[in-house]
Amino acid sequence: MRSAAVVGTGLIGTSVALALSRRGVAVFLDDADTTAARTAEALGAGSLAAPEQPVDVAVLAVPPARVGTVLKSCQERGLAHAYTDVASVKARPYRDVLRAACDPARYVGGHPLAGGERSGPLAARADLFEGRLWVLTPVEPADRAALNQVLELVALCGATPVIMDAAAHDRAVALTSHAPHLMSSLTAARLAEADGEDIRVSGQGLRDVTRIAAGEPGLWGDILEANAEAVADVLEACADDLRRTVAALRALHGADGGARRQAAADLQEILRRGRRGAGRVPSKHGARPAEFATVPVAVPDQPGALARLFAAVSEAGVNIEDVSIEHAVDQPTGLVELVVERSSTEEVRRLLDARGWTARDRTPAASRG
Amino acid sequence: MRSAAVVGTGLIGTSVALALSRRGVAVFLDDADTTAARTAEALGAGSLAAPEQPVDVAVLAVPPARVGTVLKSCQERGLAHAYTDVASVKARPYRDVLRAACDPARYVGGHPLAGGERSGPLAARADLFEGRLWVLTPVEPADRAALNQVLELVALCGATPVIMDAAAHDRAVALTSHAPHLMSSLTAARLAEADGEDIRVSGQGLRDVTRIAAGEPGLWGDILEANAEAVADVLEACADDLRRTVAALRALHGADGGARRQAAADLQEILRRGRRGAGRVPSKHGARPAEFATVPVAVPDQPGALARLFAAVSEAGVNIEDVSIEHAVDQPTGLVELVVERSSTEEVRRLLDARGWTARDRTPAASRG
Numbered sequence: 001m002r003s004a005a006v007v008g009t010g011l012i013g014t015s016v017a018l019a020l021s022r023r024g025v026a027v028f029l030d031d032a033d034t035t036a037a038r039t040a041e042a043l044g045a046g047s048l049a050a051p052e053q054p055v056d057v058a059v060l061a062v063p064p065a066r067v068g069t070v071l072k073s074c075q076e077r078g079l080a081h082a083y084t085d086v087a088s089v090k091a092r093p094y095r096d097v098l099r100a101a102c103d104p105a106r107y108v109g110g111h112p113l114a115g116g117e118r119s120g121p122l123a124a125r126a127d128l129f130e131g132r133l134w135v136l137t138p139v140e141p142a143d144r145a146a147l148n149q150v151l152e153l154v155a156l157c158g159a160t161p162v163i164m165d166a167a168a169h170d171r172a173v174a175l176t177s178h179a180p181h182l183m184s185s186l187t188a189a190r191l192a193e194a195d196g197e198d199i200r201v202s203g204q205g206l207r208d209v210t211r212i213a214a215g216e217p218g219l220w221g222d223i224l225e226a227n228a229e230a231v232a233d234v235l236e237a238c239a240d241d242l243r244r245t246v247a248a249l250r251a252l253h254g255a256d257g258g259a260r261r262q263a264a265a266d267l268q269e270i271l272r273r274g275r276r277g278a279g280r281v282p283s284k285h286g287a288r289p290a291e292f293a294t295v296p297v298a299v300p301d302q303p304g305a306l307a308r309l310f311a312a313v314s315e316a317g318v319n320i321e322d323v324s325i326e327h328a329v330d331q332p333t334g335l336v337e338l339v340v341e342r343s344s345t346e347e348v349r350r351l352l353d354a355r356g357w358t359a360r361d362r363t364p365a366a367s368r369g
Numbered sequence: 370m371r372s373a374a375v376v377g378t379g380l381i382g383t384s385v386a387l388a389l390s391r392r393g394v395a396v397f398l399d400d401a402d403t404t405a406a407r408t409a410e411a412l413g414a415g416s417l418a419a420p421e422q423p424v425d426v427a428v429l430a431v432p433p434a435r436v437g438t439v440l441k442s443c444q445e446r447g448l449a450h451a452y453t454d455v456a457s458v459k460a461r462p463y464r465d466v467l468r469a470a471c472d473p474a475r476y477v478g479g480h481p482l483a484g485g486e487r488s489g490p491l492a493a494r495a496d497l498f499e500g501r502l503w504v505l506t507p508v509e510p511a512d513r514a515a516l517n518q519v520l521e522l523v524a525l526c527g528a529t530p531v532i533m534d535a536a537a538h539d540r541a542v543a544l545t546s547h548a549p550h551l552m553s554s555l556t557a558a559r560l561a562e563a564d565g566e567d568i569r570v571s572g573q574g575l576r577d578v579t580r581i582a583a584g585e586p587g588l589w590g591d592i593l594e595a596n597a598e599a600v601a602d603v604l605e606a607c608a609d610d611l612r613r614t615v616a617a618l619r620a621l622h623g624a625d626g627g628a629r630r631q632a633a634a635d636l637q638e639i640l641r642r643g644r645r646g647a648g649r650v651p652s653k654h655g656a657r658p659a660e661f662a663t664v665p666v667a668v669p670d671q672p673g674a675l676a677r678l679f680a681a682v683s684e685a686g687v688n689i690e691d692v693s694i695e696h697a698v699d700q701p702t703g704l705v706e707l708v709v710e711r712s713s714t715e716e717v718r719r720l721l722d723a724r725g726w727t728a729r730d731r732t733p734a735a736s737r738g
C-alpha cells in the first residue's frame with residue numbers, strides 16, 4: 001500500500017491516518033470540519049491536499065448513517081481503488097451503500113474494536129488499534145483485490161482481522177457493546193440528580209461500570225438506532241432478569257421462611273450467572289484466560305518456613321494465585337499447595353528444588369481458567 | 370496506637386494488618402480458616418499468637434451478618450479497647466450489635482471504600498486504602514476515645530475518614546455500589562450462555578462494565594440482603610428507564626414519523642442523563658474534576674505553523690484537551706484557541722511568548738469540569 005485517503009478526521013480516522021503515515025503510506029485527509037482536518041494535519045496524520053490519482057484505499061470514518069452517501073460521492077470523484085468504513089454497525093450501512101447505487105465490489109465494511117470516551121483528532125493515537133480485533137464484513141460481489149487492500153490496512157494498523165457476516169456482527173455487538181452501553185447509561189443516569197455527598201461514597205467499581213456512559217450521546221444515538229432491534233432483544237432479557245432481581249430483594253426485605261429462601265436462591269442465581277458471564281469476557285484480544293496449575297511442596301513445621309517459601313516464589317517474579325495448607329498430624333512437615341500460572345510451574349519447581357524444598361509429585365490440577 | 374487485632378484475614382483484613390504492621394503496630398491475626406491465617410502471617414501481616422493484654426483496636430473483617438456475634442465474643446474475652454468492622458452495610462450490623470448485647474460504646478462501624486475482584490490474603494496489599502475514603506458511622510453512645518482510636522487506624526492505613534449516619538451510608542452505597550453491582554451482573558449474565566465467537570467481538574468497554582460482576586457471589590449475596598430495600602428502590606428506577614429504553618428502540622426499528630422522532634428523543638434523554646451522571650463520578654478520591662481554560666494564540670497562515678504550535682505545547686508536557694481554529698479572512702493570521710488544564714495556562718503563555726507566538730488577551734473560558 002502506497003497511498004490512502006481518510007475521510008473524517010475524528011478519533012478513529014485520525015488514528016488510522018497516524019498509523020498509516022508512520023508506516024510510510026501517503027495519507028490524504030478530508031473533513032468538512034476544517035478545525036478537525038487542520039488539527040489532524042498538524043498532528044502529522046497526513047496532508048490536506050487532494051490526491052492527484054486514485055489512492056489504494058479510502059477509509060470512511062464517518063457516522064454509520066453517512067457511509068452510503070459519502071461512499072457514493074467518493075466513488076463519483078474516483079477517490080480510491082478500494083473502500084472501507086469504520087462504523088460499529090454493519091448491516092444498515094451496507095443497505096445504504098446498495099441504495100445509493102455505489103459500486104459494492106469496491107467496498108468492504110469494517111469495524112475496528114477500539115475507541116475511547118474522548119473524541120476528536122486530539123485524542124488520536126497511532127497505536128490505538130495495536131493488538132485489537134478489526135471485523136471485516138465483505139459481501140459478494142466484493143472483489144478479492146479490494147478485500148486484500150483492506151486486510152493490508154488492518155495489518156498496517158497492527159490489528160487482527162476477523163471476517164464475519166454483517167448481520168452476525170451486528171447481533172454480536174448488540175450483546176457485547178450496544179446493550180452494555182445502555183446498561184451503563186441507566187446505571188449512571190441514577191447519579192444525575194443524586195446528592196453529591198452520596199456520590200462521594202464511591203469506588204473504582206462505579207467508575208468502571210459508568211465509564212462508557214460518558215460517550216458522546218449523538219454518536220451513540222446513531223449507532224443504537226442502526227442496530228435497534230438486536231439491542232432491544234438483549235435489553236428485554238436484561239429487563240426480565242431485573243424484574244426477578246427486584247422481586248427477590250423485596251422478598252429478602254419483607255418475607256420469611258420459604259419465600260425468603262427462594263428469594264436468596266434467585267439472587268444467588270443472578271450473581272452466579274453474572275460471574276460466569278464476566279469470566280467469559282476476553283481479558284485482552286488474543287490473550288487466552290490464564291491457566292493455573294498446582295505445585296505441592298512439603299514445608300517443615302518451623303516458624304517462618306511458609307514466609308520463606310512465599311518470599312522465594314515472589315523473588316522469582318511468580319504470582320501465587322492461591323494456596324492451601326494441610327498439616328499432617330503424624331508428620332513433621334505440612335503439605336502446601338501453591339497455585340501459579342501453568343506456564344510458571346516448571347520454573348517454580350526448579351527454584352524450589354535449588355533451595356532445598358521438596359516439591360512433591362502430583363498430577364497438576366485442571367485449569368481454573 | 371501500639372497494638373491491633375485483625376479478626377478475619379481475607380483481602381480487607383490482611384491489607385489492614387499489612388498497613389498497620391508497616392507502621393510499627395503489633396498486629397495479632399485471627400481467622401477460623403487456618404490456611405488464610407497462616408498465609409497472612411507468612412506475608413508479614415502479623416502474628417498468630419493471642420495478645421497477652423487488650424489491644425488498642427480490633428478490626429472485625431468478617432461478613433456483615435457475622436459482625437454482631439463476632440463482636441460479642443471478642444468483647445467477652447476482652448480482646449480490645451475499641452472495635453470497628455469493615456462491612457459495606459452499616460445499619461444492620463449495628464442492629465445485630467445491639468441485639469447481641471455487645472457494649473456499643475466501644476464499637477464504631479466502618480467501611481473502607483476499597484476492594485478488588487480477587488479475595489483472600491494473597492490479594493492483600495499494604496497500600497490498598499491509600500487515598501481512599503473510609504466511612505465511619507459512630508452511633509451514640511460511642512465514646513470519644515473509641516472513635517479516636519478508629520480515626521487513627523484509618524490514618525495509619527492512608528485513607529480519608531468520612532463520618533456519616535449509618536442509614537444515609539446504606540442509601541448512598543445502594544446507589545453507588547450495590548445497584549451498580551447488580552446492573553453489572555445483569556449485563557454479564559447475558560454472556561453466560563452466548564456464542565464464544567460473539568463474545569470475542571468485544572473491547573475494553575465490556576471488560577469495564579462487567580468487571581465487578583466477577584465478585585464472589587456468596588459475599589455479595591450477604592451484602593445485598595443486608596441492604597435489600599434500598600437497592601430495590603434504585604433498581605426499580607433503573608427498571609422504569611429500561612422499559613422506556615426498550616420501547617424507544619422498538620419504535621426506532623418499526624415506527625415512522627412522529628413516533629419515531631419521539632423514540633429518538635427518548636433515547637437521547639437516557640444517553641444524556643447517563644452522561645451527566647457519569648460526569649459526576651469522582652475520578653479519584655480527593656481529586657477534583659480537572660478544570661480547563663482557553664489560551665488564544667494568533668497563528669500565521671503558513672504551512673506547518675499549527676504543527677509547530679502543537680509541538681511546542683507538547684514538548685512542555687502540556688496536554689491539549691481541545692482546539693478551535695478560526696481563520697479571519699482579512700488577516701494574515703488565524704486565531705487558534707487551545708484548551709488546556711487551568712493550572713497549565715500560565716506555563717503555556719510563557720512558553721508561547723518565549724517562542725515568539727502572540728498569545729492574545731482574552732477572558733479565560735469557564736470551567737468545563
